Amino acid sequence: MRSHLLNDTTAELYRSSVTEGIERVAAKLATTSRPFTGVTPDALSPTVDAVNLDEPLHDTIAALDELEDVYLRDAVYFHHPRYLAHLNCPVVIPAVLGEAVLSAVNSSLDTWDQSAGGTLIERKLIDWTAARIGLGPAADGVFTSGGSQSNLQALLLAREESKTEDLARLRIFASEAGHFSVQKSAKLLGLPPGCVVTIPVDKDKRMRTLALAAELERCKADDLVPMAVVATAGTTDFGSIDPLPEIAELCAQYDTWMHVDAAYGCGLLASRTRRDRLDGIERADSVTVDYHKSFFQPVSSSAVLVRDGATLRHATYHAEYLNPRRTVAERIPNQVDKSLQTTRRFDALKLWLTLRVMGADGIGGLFDEVCELAHQAWEVLAADPRYDVVVEPSLSTLVYRYVPATVTDPAEIDRANLYARKALSASGDAVVAGTKTGGRQYLKFTLLNPETTLDDIKAVLDLIAGHAEQYLGDTLDRAS
Template sequence: MRSHLLNDTTAEQYRRSVTEGVERVAAKIAATERPFTGVTVDALAPRIDGIDLDQPLYDTTAVLDELEEVYFRDAIYFHHPRYLAHLNCPVVIPAVLGEAVLSAVNSSLDTWDQSAGGTLIERKLIDWTTARIGLGPAADGVFTSGGTQSNLQALLLAREEAKPGRDGLEGPASLARLRIFASEVSHFSVKKSAKLLGLGEDAVVSVPVDTDKRMQTLALARELERCVTAGLIPMAVVATAGTTDFGSIDPLPEIAELCERYGTWMHVDAAYGCGLLASVRHRDRIDGIERADSVTVDYHKSFFQPVSSSAVLVRDAATLRHATYHAEYLNPRRMVQERIPNQVDKSLQTTRRFDALKLWMTLRTMGADGIGRLFDEVCDLAAEGWRLLAADPRFDVVVEPSLSTLVFRCIPAAVTDPAEIDRANLYARKALFASGDAVVAGTKVGARQYLKFTLLNPETTTDDIAAVLDLIAGHAEQYLGESLDRAS
């Protein structure tokens, strides 16, 4: 089956196959009328289970035909203006072109002798991002698989930096003294990272938020002081620039002041809010990020890049040594003296895709302002959506958005039981998903069920938002009507 290997003798076959695949996808995107077909697991699973992977089709066209049945037809299409659920963005064409290039060439970004120019392009993009943040001339970083990995690596560095000069902080038992501070609405990966890093179950201190879902700095100061008084070590504060549920941005300058006062590593999880780094009009919303020791960015959230495209950035390049291991077959120590740039020296991963190329293609085609304007559009759209919700007596909206997220719930006029309202909102979300007319997310605020719009598509309009709100209200009323019928 050498005819399927991509090389000089099969270049024309490669061109034909990829062109056919691209044409299928382009046709599907052009014809998509709803973000989802509403297919159920029970309906789709038998189609896939019935395929015998030991019986190949031996023909790319036949494989694409089959893929139409098991994937294309029922995929969830993020480009559709009524996909409003999670932090999934429509992707820009230059990045998709970059994806095609990097997959075919298949560079591995762990070492120079597997990537050459790819290494330098990634390093240039890291320098560009750290400059946008304002981390200073000693800054560095590396691309990662996503925000969870970036947060893990940042907290690994913070853990290791907490050790030097700390009396008695040696051995596994001493890890129980370390504490991480994050708001009560921070990303779950903070707690997950603490577990992976061998810290105690109570290592993450949850800091209360204000009515805008931003970390309360007075509460943070109180917790930091309590930590020190108890003989514990404040290892890191994780400030969030764009919480997953609310898009809220913690008060970064005030948090930076407290971190300096207590000698604590400041990490900013800007996986969502990093789009403001390119913003033409709203960059000031993340003022203070330049004072961080480390920053997480997800280009695949707010830079309109295909998954995956993320990075962890650090103020001091020397701290990346905590992720460095040398292997004779890969990156022996002598390469450091020879000034050979091996990105594996900075990374938790070894083999790693050239995901940086997608961002490179985007910047070289559109420019940073082009990306920033798109992100500004969705932030402005969220502000308009908030005004719609605030003026609509059918809905309760939680906070005015800092980015592009709206959290709300339907409040039917005839219902006063909070539990029944919860069930009506859960039903509305499921019914909407089953219809395929729109896709929205759900979350909890306190003990109550809420719905969520995550607006990352500049093609979405206020008319789309209003239409989806009407659908939600209709499904909620339908549930309540059926509930009354059952009760009678």
């Protein structure tokens, strides 16, 4: 119905509808006392299944009332200080404002004639980020949907720059603690199974450069082509940062594309106290950044940056109906010439408004706070005999496990930790993540909320211990 199209005649309906939605979300944020209700898929599915999408409600208030039941009531709220699970950050208000503006105007960032100033804003932010990294005057890049897409595009460029038609000879080198999108990207790029060579990590979960050097030399000896080395600046599980200067030296020695996956660690680009942890990133050929992880932006907000903007030509195709070749000579800036996507949201606006309101120091200060909290929490875990913590954090992630004093069976300890995580989530009191290291089950804090306190951390550790002990006690009762 035309009455719902956003235009000059429906501006008042737009204002009232959005205001009603904002009021409800604001009330929910103000009254949420825990990060999750603990609802299960089986419990919530019937409510969603009962909605007949072919019978509209014809009323915004009624639709929002229904939304409370199918989504808002049981949503996982990342703003809560005891949401400690994944790389999901609370978002800053200027970015949410940007989200509202970009959704209503609905620019598409593929061509100039669909975005105008949006194109220039995105390009300005790419230049700003490239300068923060130190990539040099020829650098360029483009916003993407997230780290996986950024990694895929970077490896596409690396494949094309290798100038090797025999894809079976190409090899990618990545840390065993690196992101799974490297393997997925290799498959999407038509590379053969086994083309990703996994490099072991040291005790701090950083890539072993001696092992990387040995693999690069073996690659050369076997007449294979080292297509790329993927260094990680902030692994998903440990927040570890690979030794970037040493990796850069090896990439130069073996004429290999150096990609840095800084999807998580990019927050250090705005840090006033920890920027040196990214030293060496300026020598990368490409870099992934996820502003929606450590710049406190709503999903999605990511980018891939390259040292040599000319390499982005490998993603360029010209269509007469969209970006004809003549527009290049006319110096018309079409972002689709650089992107794997065509239609694309103006996600850059969120970061633009954040920088214009808060400044880079404001963002960096928030990220420094969570890094400092992680260090304090590591000291608590290291001193607590109930827990084993894997590594001291480089960023804001902690991997640990509950170790009971009276149980020595590793498999039983695994089950106790799994149970504790599930029981904690079911209670809704807190949400933590889980992972495996050394074949054993561990728990994980990913601290991205500056409102989380050390007291929150201590309280959650007590809850985990309580759930684990309950499981072990019940197991002992059943056995007797």
